[in-house]
Amino acid sequence: xxxxxxxxxxxxxxxxxxxxxxxxxxxxxxxxxxxxxxxxxxxxxxxxxxxxxxxxxxxxxxxxxxxxxxxxxxxxxxxxxxxxxxxxxxxxxxxxxxxxxxxxxxxxxxxxxxxxxxxxxxxxxxxxxxxxxxxxxxxxxxxxxxxxxxxxxxxxxxxxxxxxxxxxxxxxxxxxxxxxxxxxxxxxxxxxxxxxxxxxxxxxxxxxxxxxxxxxxxxxxxxxxxxxxxxxxxxx
Amino acid sequence: xxxxxxxxxxxxxxxxxxxxxxxxxxxxxxxxxxxxxxxxxxxxxxxxxxxxxxxxxxxxxxxxxxxxxxxxxxxxxxxxxxxxxxxxxxxxxxxxxxxxxx
Numbered sequence: 001x002x003x004x005x006x007x008x009x010x011x012x013x014x015x016x017x018x019x020x021x022x023x024x025x026x027x028x029x030x031x032x033x034x035x036x037x038x039x040x041x042x043x044x045x046x047x048x049x050x051x052x053x054x055x056x057x058x059x060x061x062x063x064x065x066x067x068x069x070x071x072x073x074x075x076x077x078x079x080x081x082x083x084x085x086x087x088x089x090x091x092x093x094x095x096x097x098x099x100x101x102x103x104x105x106x107x108x109x110x111x112x113x114x115x116x117x118x119x120x121x122x123x124x125x126x127x128x129x130x131x132x133x134x135x136x137x138x139x140x141x142x143x144x145x146x147x148x149x150x151x152x153x154x155x156x157x158x159x160x161x162x163x164x165x166x167x168x169x170x171x172x173x174x175x176x177x178x179x180x181x182x183x184x185x186x187x188x189x190x191x192x193x194x195x196x197x198x199x200x201x202x203x204x205x206x207x208x209x210x211x212x213x214x215x216x217x218x219x220x221x222x223x224x225x226x227x228x229x230x231x232x233x234x235x236x
Numbered sequence: 237x238x239x240x241x242x243x244x245x246x247x248x249x250x251x252x253x254x255x256x257x258x259x260x261x262x263x264x265x266x267x268x269x270x271x272x273x274x275x276x277x278x279x280x281x282x283x284x285x286x287x288x289x290x291x292x293x294x295x296x297x298x299x300x301x302x303x304x305x306x307x308x309x310x311x312x313x314x315x316x317x318x319x320x321x322x323x324x325x326x327x328x329x330x331x332x333x334x335x336x337x338x
Contacts, residue, residue: 010320017327031241038249043284048248055239058247065251068287071280072252076259089261096257102319147338150297151331157292158309158323160284165313167281174281181285189290203286210282215274224277 007102008125012133017155018045019137025052029135036134040100040127044069045134046156050199060201067204075104084113091116098123101163173218181210292326301333 015036022032027049039045047068051061076099083092095107095116103126107119141149168175188194188202197205289306296302305326312322 010318010323013320014323025241027241027245031245035245035248038245039252041252043287044248044252047287048244052239052241052244058239058243061244062247062251065248066255067279068283069252069255070276070283072256073259074276074280076256077263077276080260080263083260092261093257096260097253099256099260146297147331147334150295150301150334151327153295154292154302154305154309154326154330155323157288157295158305158326159319160288161306161309161326162313162317162319162322164281164284164288165310166316169314174278177278177281178285181282182289185286186290199287199291203283206286207279207283210286211275211278214278214282215271218274219270220274220277 007122008127008129010102010129011126012129014042014155014159015130015133016137016140017152018042018049019134019139020141020149020152021046021049021053021156022134023138023141025049027052027138029138032138033131033135036131037127040098040130041069041072042156042159047199047203054198056198060198063204067207070207071101072099072104075099075101079104079107079114082114087113087116095119098127100126102126171224173214177210177214181206184210296330296334298334298337301330301337304333305329 018036019029019032022035022045027035035045035048039048044065047064048061051064056064076096079095079099080092095114098119103119103122107114107122144152164174164178168178184206185202188197188206194202292306293299293302296305308329309322309326312325317325
């Protein structure tokens with residue numbers, strides 16, 4: 001539980017700016033609270049709220065949520081390798097319920113098999129901070145001056161940068177991926193025909209294309225995967 | 237067609253929870269395919285990078301404030317600032333710059 005407190009505090013601030021995006025999507029504070037309680041995913045929720053604001057189809061929402069949260073597939077898979085074999089399905093479901101970058105980081109950083117009860121303790125402050133922060137962002141978003149809202153709107157992007165930049169510093173291929181993604185994303189948002197694509201579609205196309213190309217050109221070795229997990233653990 | 241917020245939330249939650257829970261409960265052995273492992277390894281970085289830029293520049297009232305926040309966020313993260321510190325740095329910079337320019 002103690003390790004979860006700083007995570008919960010950080011989540012509260014970021015979730016507040018997420019709440020502003022949820023308010024733009026027309027969600028009530030209760031809806032935002034429930035969405036954050038069940039999802040606890042910064043990029044995934046942000047992408048979903050943006051699509052809701054654009055009145056996207058349910059299928060598009062599902063695909064974009066899948067893509068934006070694809071990294072949890074990786075983390076959940078990594079955690080599956082670290083559970084004691086006799087761990088029951090209920091514990092696996094409950095730990096999986098709140099896989100996030102940070103909670104994954106602290107769980108995997110501990111030596112030996114994953115202890116579900118350690119994770120449950122950390123979930124309490126983390127989930128509270130995230131859900132309450134989102135609800136308050138929806139409530140307070142229209143009370144705050146536009147200048148404050150404008151400043152808070154970059155909190156999520158700052159969080160994304162904190163996730164992608166440290167590995168890019170360690171690994172040249174990841175750095176290349178980030179640079180190529182920035183450039184391609186810019187091109188797609190301004191080029192005449194491509195700019196008509198929604199942000200969600202753009203994210204799907206570029207993620208699949210760039211990640212596939214990187215995986216074909218620079219397949220990752222087992223040592224690198226191992227190293228990456230240790231890096232994540234150190235960062236948390 | 238107008239969509240329901242509650243259905244939206246149900247769809248996003250179902251997808252997110254499946255992504256988080258299914259591997260943990262179903263995969264009890266290591267994944268063998270090198271391509272899939274490599275693809276999954278690169279996906280988070282590409283997705284977040286695509287979502288960050290140029291959106292961060294368009295999110296602020298003054299585009300230059302978003303651009304400076306982007307550069308400062310990259311520099312801060314590069315030199316090991318925590319998630320919270322990077323996010324706070326970006327917010328503070330945008331606030332100060334817009335205070336000066338608007």
